[in-house]
Amino acid sequence: MTAAAADPVPAKNGPTVRTTGVAKRIDVADLNIYYGAFLAVKDVTMRIQPNKVTALIGSSGCGKSTFLRSLNRMHELIPGASVEGSVLLDGRDIYSPSMDPVSVRRQIGMVFQSPNPFPTMSVYDNTAAGLKLNSKRMKRDQMDAIVEKALRGAHLWDEVKDRLDKPGSGLSGGQQQRLCIARATAVEPDVLLMDEPCSALDPIATLAIEDLIEELKQKFTIVIVTHNMQQAARASDITGFFNIGQSGDPGILIELDETDKIFSNPAHKETEDYVSGRFG
Amino acid sequence: MKQTSPTASVPGEPAKPGTHGVGDRIFSGLAIGSGVFILALLAGVAIFLLIEAWPAITASSDEIPGGDGLVSYIAPLAFGTVLAATLAIILAVPMAVAVALFISHFAPRRVADTLSYLVDLLAAIPSIIYGLWGIAVLGPALVPLTEWLADNLGFIPFFEGPASTTGRTMLVAGVVLAVMILPIVSAVAREVFTQTPRGLQESALALGATRWEMIRMVVLPFGKSAVVAGSMLGLGRALGETMAVTIILSVSGGVTFNLISSDNPSTIAANIALDFPESSGLDINVLIASGLVLFAITLAVNMLARAVIERQKLDES
Numbered sequence: 001m002t003a004a005a006a007d008p009v010p011a012k013n014g015p016t017v018r019t020t021g022v023a024k025r026i027d028v029a030d031l032n033i034y035y036g037a038f039l040a041v042k043d044v045t046m047r048i049q050p051n052k053v054t055a056l057i058g059s060s061g062c063g064k065s066t067f068l069r070s071l072n073r074m075h076e077l078i079p080g081a082s083v084e085g086s087v088l089l090d091g092r093d094i095y096s097p098s099m100d101p102v103s104v105r106r107q108i109g110m111v112f113q114s115p116n117p118f119p120t121m122s123v124y125d126n127t128a129a130g131l132k133l134n135s136k137r138m139k140r141d142q143m144d145a146i147v148e149k150a151l152r153g154a155h156l157w158d159e160v161k162d163r164l165d166k167p168g169s170g171l172s173g174g175q176q177q178r179l180c181i182a183r184a185t186a187v188e189p190d191v192l193l194m195d196e197p198c199s200a201l202d203p204i205a206t207l208a209i210e211d212l213i214e215e216l217k218q219k220f221t222i223v224i225v226t227h228n229m230q231q232a233a234r235a236s237d238i239t240g241f242f243n244i245g246q247s248g249d250p251g252i253l254i255e256l257d258e259t260d261k262i263f264s265n266p267a268h269k270e271t272e273d274y275v276s277g278r279f280g
Numbered sequence: 281m282k283q284t285s286p287t288a289s290v291p292g293e294p295a296k297p298g299t300h301g302v303g304d305r306i307f308s309g310l311a312i313g314s315g316v317f318i319l320a321l322l323a324g325v326a327i328f329l330l331i332e333a334w335p336a337i338t339a340s341s342d343e344i345p346g347g348d349g350l351v352s353y354i355a356p357l358a359f360g361t362v363l364a365a366t367l368a369i370i371l372a373v374p375m376a377v378a379v380a381l382f383i384s385h386f387a388p389r390r391v392a393d394t395l396s397y398l399v400d401l402l403a404a405i406p407s408i409i410y411g412l413w414g415i416a417v418l419g420p421a422l423v424p425l426t427e428w429l430a431d432n433l434g435f436i437p438f439f440e441g442p443a444s445t446t447g448r449t450m451l452v453a454g455v456v457l458a459v460m461i462l463p464i465v466s467a468v469a470r471e472v473f474t475q476t477p478r479g480l481q482e483s484a485l486a487l488g489a490t491r492w493e494m495i496r497m498v499v500l501p502f503g504k505s506a507v508v509a510g511s512m513l514g515l516g517r518a519l520g521e522t523m524a525v526t527i528i529l530s531v532s533g534g535v536t537f538n539l540i541s542s543d544n545p546s547t548i549a550a551n552i553a554l555d556f557p558e559s560s561g562l563d564i565n566v567l568i569a570s571g572l573v574l575f576a577i578t579l580a581v582n583m584l585a586r587a588v589i590e591r592q593k594l595d596e597s
Contacts (some may be wrong), residue, residue, distance in 0.1 A: 074486060079389065106488030116479040120501040129497065130487035180483070187487060 023050035023221045024090040024107075024190040026071060031085035032250075033063065033070050035078065040066050042250035044085075046240060048191075053213055053222045055232035055259065058242035058274070063251025064225045067242070068193050071223065072108035073101040089190065106130075109189035113196045115176035117168030117183070124164040126179055127151055130187035150186035153219075154178040155212050174205025181212065185220070192216065194224040198231065210235045229275060233263050241271045326575065333569035335562060343562055354570045356535045360450075360545030361574065364525060365518035367454030367539070368461055373511050375458070376465035380503075383466075384473035385495060396470060403463035411527030414456040419447025419528065426451060426540040437537045444542035448530035451539040456524050461514030468510030472503040505592035512585030516578050522549040548574040 026048040033041040041063035048054050048071075056064040069075040070083050073094060087094050094104045117126045127147045131138055138146075147164075151157040156178040160171070168179050177197060184192060194213075198206040213235050216222060226232050232239050240256040255262065255271045266272045341349030379399060383392045423445065430441030476499045484494040525547050531554075532543040546554075548570045556567055 072486065074482060077482070077485065102488055102490050105486050110482075110486035112479055112483060112486075114479055116477070116483050118480060118483070118498060118501075129484070130489075133487060133489050133493050183483075183487065 022190055023217075023219060025050045026191060026221065026223075027086075027088040027091075028071075029086045029088070031067070031070065031083060031087065033066055033075060034080075034082045034084075036080040039250040041070075041242075042252050044253045046253060046256050048221060048223055049238065050221045051217055051219075052237040053217050053224060053235055054238045054240065055236035056223065056225045056240045056242060057227075057229060057232050058251070059244075060227075061247070061251075062242040062244050064240075064242045065195055066251070067253075068195055068223060068225050069110075071191070071193055072110055073104045074110065076101070106133075106187060107189055108191040108193060109184035109187065110193045110195065111177070111180050111184050111197045114200050115173055115180055117171070117176050117179050119167065119169045121168055122165045123151075123160050123168050123171070123179060126168040127182045127186050129183055133187075146186055147182075150182040151179075153185055153216070154182035155208060156182055172205070174201050174208060177201060177205070177209060178212065181209075181216075185216070189220065191221040191223065194222065196225055196227060199227060206231070229263075233259060239263070241266075241268075241274060243270055243274070329568060329572040329575055332565060333572045334565070336565035336569040339562055339565075344566055345563060350566065350569060353566060354548070354573050356545045357548045357551050357570055358573055358577065359535050360529075361519055361547040361549070361577070363537070363545065364450060364453050364457060364529075364547055365515055367450065368457035368518040369511055369515050371455060371458035372462050372465055372514060373507070376462050376510070376514075377469055377507060379462070379466045380469035380473055381495060381499070383470050385491065385499065396467075399463050399466055401463075402459065403467075407460065407521060407523040408527070410456050410460055411524035414452055414524060414528040415448060418455060419449070419452045421447070422449075422452055422455070423447050429540055438539045440538045441541060443540050444530065446530065446542065448528055448542060448544075449540050450529065450544045453525050453528045453544075454539070456528060457518045457521055460521065460524065461517050464517065465507070465510040465514045468513065469503055469507050472506035473499055476502045505589050508588045508592075509585055512581055512588070515581050519578050519581065520549055520574065522553050526550040526553045 028044055028046050028048070031041070031044040032039060033044075044067060056068065058064045066075060071087060071094075075081050075083060083095065085095075089104075089107065093099065094108075117123075118129060121129065124147055127150050128143055131143060131146060148157060148161075151160060156175060159175060160179075163170075168176065171179060177200075181192075181197075198209050201209065210231065213222060213224065217237075224232075224236065236259045238256065239259040239262040241254045241262065242251050243254050244251045255266055255268045257267070262271060263275050266275065336344065336350055339350070341347070344350050344353050346353050379395075383396045383399075387395060423443065426439075426441075426443040426447070426449065429439040430443040433439045434441055480498045480502070481494055484497045485491075489497060526549075529544050529546060529550060530542045531546040531550075534543060535545055536543065552567050552571060556564070559567060
């Protein structure tokens, strides 16, 4: 946790007017994440920087996905799940009682492991799904423009512009995942969380998504969980390594640093063992 | 260190082609036999109804009760049957969907389990009990409401009045039928609502949808065909329901959309139950002919339900 903690903590924000589509910083402090009484992730403190891609790596079950889902309050949807500690989005605690989880998720979007466009909706309606929420009314041409922009931003426009009214489930796996990215970015979140977004895709589709991530970071703060270390090395600026002692122990953040450093000269032996393919 | 257990690498014993165990043969025989038996039973019922109804179908019109022929005898009954069942569906389906959603997506686990058990229990109450409840409790309780409807909404044909003072109306019959079919519709809907893929629900929530928006976006489209299927099952039950309607409905025989008066068309099933013990000769054949019509209606409803579900499946694939 060295490089990431470099810049000073800013003064607390007062009540602010919300601005959409501005990459924001996330400060996590002393975060403990529970499933019922089971402590799944222990004592995470980290800063996630705006306009950077932060990759979270670690073996299965180490809590990196759980941690990711606690950043937009998806974790609490599981019965009995809870968190302690604070997660500040540009200084505002997303877990404060006055924060509505719905508006938190609106600002911190998410792309999931398996591509899952809404099966009953067309490509267009999938992309516009988030825009129609919360009783917002929008003129058709305005919505058309946003849909086109989101699909272009997801490198999908040229492939689907003639079939916008066809079901989203008719696309290939890689196209579906880019559609999901378009759907998540159309509402202009501040942060985009990606939970192993390429694990169900072939290498070519994976590279397409990685190119896209490189471009998306100009507009969003990106946190990506991945099993694929080459992917973390290729696509991220900062890498965090999670590990667990034994099964049943909570996952902990071992190290967070510039990606180059994590993969060439990590500070911890555990990290070095993991990135070089030697376990335990 | 990678370890492979020696047994895991041995593939499972391949099935020997061409040889089937005795158990397989018995099972296959039983399965085929049961299937054929069901078909034979259905065909048998249809043939019985046709043969027994034939004298009534071929009889001259003045021999039929009422003296205007078979069609004008059965038509009001078929009308009453469909009216009561339609009313029941209109009242039951929104309620059943709401109950199913509450159980699958809103109630805490323990409340949901208890509630779904209680709703299932509604299906176990004998229909005669529903009939007694309808005539003794619900009917009288609804009299003030029907009077108000007749006074204030009398311009709508359904509430033309005059309101029955006993409560033995089509409206009460429809409400009782709705309660009777509620469990089946809500059970089918609930099952499918709980199977909505978690990933889709999470995607909707991650976009910033409220729980209700998520349900409209994902759960209802996913469960739509199940709601249709459940409704058709319920409709089938409502069409054939006998005891409750027999007890509740005050019958005069005419075709009317007036739901709150004491002059109601009877239903096919209730009419058979009432008249059969006192009938003889051709009158019995006439009742059986009305039964044949009921059989045809329920068959058509069930086939329609199948068609709707199949089409839905095609759309999704």
